[in-house]
Amino acid sequence: MDSIIVDHLQKDYSVFRKKPGLKGALSSLFFRKYETKQAVNDVSFSIGAGELVGFIGPNGAGKTTTLKCLSGLLYPTRGTVRVLGFDPWQRKREFLTQISLVMGQKNQLWWDLPAMDTFLLNKEMYAIDDAKFKKTVSELVDILDVSRLLTVQVRKLSLGERMKMEIIAAIIHTPNILFLDEPTIGLDVVIQKQMRDFIREYNKRYNATIVLTSHYMEDVKQLASRIIVIDHGALLFDGSLVKFIDTYGKDKILSIVLDDHVKQDQLKRLGVVLSYEYPKVTIRVPREKTKDIAALLLRKFPIDDINIEEQDIEDVVRTVFSGKTGE
Amino acid sequence: MKRYLKVYRQFFLMNISRLLIYRSNFINNLVSSLVWAVFAFVTIILLTGRTQTVGGWNRSELMLLTAMYSILIGLFHTFLTRNFERMPIVIDKGLLDTVLLAPLDAQFILTTRYMNFTSLIRVIAGLVFIASIASSANIHIHIVGLLGALMLLLVGLLLLYSLWFLVLIFVIYNPQLSNLVDLMFTVSSFGKYPRSMFQILPREFFLAVLPLTFVSVPSVQMLLGRMTPYEYFGLFGYCLVLFVVTRLFWLYSLRHYTSASS
Amino acid sequence: MKYIRIFLLYFQQAFVYRGRSVVWFFISLFNPLILLLFWYAALTGGKTTVSWSLSDVTAYYVLLIISASFLDIHIEETVAVYDISEGGLNAYLVKPISYALVKLCNELPYRLLQGSFGIIVFCIIRFGLGISFSLVNGIFEIITTVCMILCAFCVSFLFKMIVGLSAFWTTDYTGLAEMTGVLILLFGGFVIPLEFFPSFWHTVATYTPFPYGTYFPVLAVEGRLALGEMWRIIGIQLGWIFILGVTYRWMWKRGVRLYTGVGI
Numbered sequence: 089m090d091s092i093i094v095d096h097l098q099k100d101y102s103v104f105r106k107k108p109g110l111k112g113a114l115s116s117l118f119f120r121k122y123e124t125k126q127a128v129n130d131v132s133f134s135i136g137a138g139e140l141v142g143f144i145g146p147n148g149a150g151k152t153t154t155l156k157c158l159s160g161l162l163y164p165t166r167g168t169v170r171v172l173g174f175d176p177w178q179r180k181r182e183f184l185t186q187i188s189l190v191m192g193q194k195n196q197l198w199w200d201l202p203a204m205d206t207f208l209l210n211k212e213m214y215a216i217d218d219a220k221f222k223k224t225v226s227e228l229v230d231i232l233d234v235s236r237l238l239t240v241q242v243r244k245l246s247l248g249e250r251m252k253m254e255i256i257a258a259i260i261h262t263p264n265i266l267f268l269d270e271p272t273i274g275l276d277v278v279i280q281k282q283m284r285d286f287i288r289e290y291n292k293r294y295n296a297t298i299v300l301t302s303h304y305m306e307d308v309k310q311l312a313s314r315i316i317v318i319d320h321g322a323l324l325f326d327g328s329l330v331k332f333i334d335t336y337g338k339d340k341i342l343s344i345v346l347d348d349h350v351k352q353d354q355l356k357r358l359g360v361v362l363s364y365e366y367p368k369v370t371i372r373v374p375r376e377k378t379k380d381i382a383a384l385l386l387r388k389f390p391i392d393d394i395n396i397e398e399q400d401i402e403d404v405v406r407t408v409f410s411g412k413t414g415e
Numbered sequence: 416m417k418r419y420l421k422v423y424r425q426f427f428l429m430n431i432s433r434l435l436i437y438r439s440n441f442i443n444n445l446v447s448s449l450v451w452a453v454f455a456f457v458t459i460i461l462l463t464g465r466t467q468t469v470g471g472w473n474r475s476e477l478m479l480l481t482a483m484y485s486i487l488i489g490l491f492h493t494f495l496t497r498n499f500e501r502m503p504i505v506i507d508k509g510l511l512d513t514v515l516l517a518p519l520d521a522q523f524i525l526t527t528r529y530m531n532f533t534s535l536i537r538v539i540a541g542l543v544f545i546a547s548i549a550s551s552a553n554i555h556i557h558i559v560g561l562l563g564a565l566m567l568l569l570v571g572l573l574l575l576y577s578l579w580f581l582v583l584i585f586v587i588y589n590p591q592l593s594n595l596v597d598l599m600f601t602v603s604s605f606g607k608y609p610r611s612m613f614q615i616l617p618r619e620f621f622l623a624v625l626p627l628t629f630v631s632v633p634s635v636q637m638l639l640g641r642m643t644p645y646e647y648f649g650l651f652g653y654c655l656v657l658f659v660v661t662r663l664f665w666l667y668s669l670r671h672y673t674s675a676s677s
Numbered sequence: 678m679k680y681i682r683i684f685l686l687y688f689q690q691a692f693v694y695r696g697r698s699v700v701w702f703f704i705s706l707f708n709p710l711i712l713l714l715f716w717y718a719a720l721t722g723g724k725t726t727v728s729w730s731l732s733d734v735t736a737y738y739v740l741l742i743i744s745a746s747f748l749d750i751h752i753e754e755t756v757a758v759y760d761i762s763e764g765g766l767n768a769y770l771v772k773p774i775s776y777a778l779v780k781l782c783n784e785l786p787y788r789l790l791q792g793s794f795g796i797i798v799f800c801i802i803r804f805g806l807g808i809s810f811s812l813v814n815g816i817f818e819i820i821t822t823v824c825m826i827l828c829a830f831c832v833s834f835l836f837k838m839i840v841g842l843s844a845f846w847t848t849d850y851t852g853l854a855e856m857t858g859v860l861i862l863l864f865g866g867f868v869i870p871l872e873f874f875p876s877f878w879h880t881v882a883t884y885t886p887f888p889y890g891t892y893f894p895v896l897a898v899e900g901r902l903a904l905g906e907m908w909r910i911i912g913i914q915l916g917w918i919f920i921l922g923v924t925y926r927w928m929w930k931r932g933v934r935l936y937t938g939v940g941i
Contacts, residue, residue, distance in 0.1 A: 461868055
């Protein structure tokens with residue numbers, strides 16, 4: 089049975105519109121116009137045990153709202169959600185002990201105390217026995233390399249160190265389902281990589297189902313074999329990363345190594361020149377014309393080497409979300 | 416139940432640690448608690464400086480009431496107030512999410528996790544004041560009266576808890592109302608005046624204020640031997656009903672909770 | 678002028694947050710109300726030796742409510758918690774503006790909004806319930822009263838800003854805020870008129886800035902102060918404005934140096 093089943097999920101919010109300026113503020117005193125915003129609109133999908141799925145979408149797409157419906161923090165307006173057979177909204181204890189939601193900007197660590205104190209608190213909350221607690225903490229602390237920080241006040245930690253401690257606090261009960269909302273936001277590249285390695289390791293070791301949202305395509309590329317794309321509350325795509333690029337990638341990239349100088353204008357006639365640093369050139373060409381253009385290049389220009397690559401996922405996503413097909 | 420006790424014990428230890436880490440804040444808070452305790456007594460001394468009886472209560476009895484209130488509010492501030500103070504921020508900034516995700520009752524975590532031990536000074540001040548008034552005014556306190564007063568004090572505590580929580584739940588509907596906490600501080604102080612003082616108010620206002628007059632007045636009435644069994648048990652029932660109503664309203668309001676955008 | 682623009686923006690914000698203003702108003706209403714109820718019970722059924730009549734006491738507390746809604750400043754929490762403790766101050770420090778003036782623009786709309794609630798209450802009591810009380814009259818007296826009220830606002834504002842700035846040196850400013858809150862309640866005449874204090878404490882109070890923030894302006898509005906007395910009080914208010922102003926600048930300079938902006 090699938091771990092997560094979402095069926096025609098819809099979540100609406102009431103938003104009030106205020107006109108700018110003093111006049112708008114005064115009129116808001118007497119007349120308020122409330123609009124219904126559909127944050128999630130008729131979304132359906134299911135996720136099996138042990139899958140690592142990436143949720144992508146622009147800001148305001150409905151990713152976080154969906155995660156919150158899955159974890160029981162929000163009550164769906166319509167549709168059903170089943171996680172591990174539970175209705176998340178009921179927030180039964182048996183459900184809560186098997187899940188965890190980590191949100192990038194929100195902390196559960198007590199600010200003035202060392203992180204270890206919050207770990208001990210969670211130990212009691214989740215009724216974890218002493219031996220298991222010691223083992224889990226030591227494993228997690230080792231993987232994330234934070235053992236020397238356990239007795240430092242949380243307020244004195246850097247953002248990256250704090251995020252690591254937050255993650256440990258959030259998964260101290262080794263949940264089967266992990267919801268990660270922007271886990272690497274604001275972190276430097278080194279810590280980002282450490283987080284990704286950790287997430288991958290956790291998924292493998294505990295066969296945990298992981299659903300993660302991120303703006304960093306690198307997170308998605310490195311971790312998710314399957315992506316769900318949400319835009320304006322609606323599900324746009326659900327499938328493998330490769331298929332996404334195949335479906336939505338309108339173009340391909342030709343990486344060329346020239347044997348002799350060629351005028352840039354001549355190459356511009358064939359496609360969009362992305363970079364020109366002799367002898368290396370990259371050109372973006374329409375997908376359906378790739379073979380022909382490649383053949384033409386080999387025939388008419390002094391080419392030493394040519395490589396045909398997929399578009400970067402960032403470019404594909406950008407294109408999809410901006411609704412444009414060109415540059 | 417055992418788990419809740421263990422978690423509460425951990426809350427207790429963490430709050431002690433927090434208190435000891437910031438020594439300057441510890442002194443700061445201790446002094447301010449003492450100042451509020453003294454202020455309450457100074458107020459009643461000033462008010463009754465030229466007034467011998469008010470609403471059927473004489474000067475000593477009014478001071479006894481202030482002292483009892485000081486004990487009650489000291490306990491309330493020690494174990495509960497900080498949680499209520501943080502409630503608007505927790506709700507407005509979406510931090511309630513973390514509370515809701517824990518496998519424990521959210522109301523329990525939200526309203527009991529933070530403590531402020533420096534407020535115990537108000538309890539001590541209240542006890543000292545009661546002892547001094549009782550001896551100077553020749554008020555005899557019997558053991559039955561004392562135990563009964565203690566029980567009613569706990570009932571008063573639960574009553575005040577329900578009132579604060581009931582009002583602060585409204586922050587879920589309007590997160591800007593963080594100053595409801597300040598309102599509750601002000602309104603709670605109605606508890607140190609006799610009920611007869613409020614009877615001049617229009618009926619609706621009197622009924623709104625009525626619960627507060629059960630917070631510490633009954634304990635003093637018990638101490639002075641002026642409580643009937645009917646009133647005594649009636650208060651327990653009243654307190655229970657209010658607690659249940661508050662709890663139901665909380666559970667209903669959670670449906671309206673929209674955590675702040677990430 | 679940028680400060681007018683800033684003021685208008687905060688005014689809009691105050692409108693959006695009208696719920697808060699209503700709550701603040703009720704807070705300023707309840708404290709005097711409870712005392713009014715006490716005096717009512719004391720003067721009608723109880724035994725008391727106070728020389729004021731019930732209408733004197735009512736006038737005093739009603740005017741106290743209205744003056745408090747104009748003059749009871751709440752800026753210290755914004756300064757101490759949102760700006761200093763949580764690092765919001767960073768945004769001000771990198772801009773070419775005066776922090777004090779911006780905070781003034783922040784507070785002023787709330788005072789005006791709540792003051793208007795106070796005026797509504799006054800109108801209800803005066804015209805709706807038909808309760809009349811004596812007020813200051815005479816053009817010079819009225820102008821002087823207005824000057825006193827403006828000075829009172831400055832005294833209160835500067836004092837609260839200083840309380841807020843204490844957060845530069847302590848991570849929990851609430852202790853100090855509560856201590857000063859109590860002193861304002863006592864010496865600002867919020868419990869009983871200073872006139873009813875034992876004489877020693879009355880004298881002590883006049884050496885603090887607190888009575889100059891609300892108590893004396895209320896007496897002035899009631900018409901209880903002669904013109905000469907009013908000018909003397911304004912002189913003391915100006916003295917306090919100077920002292921508090923200098924203290925504020927000193928604390929601001931030292932505090933900013935100490936300040937560590939807290940990141941996300």
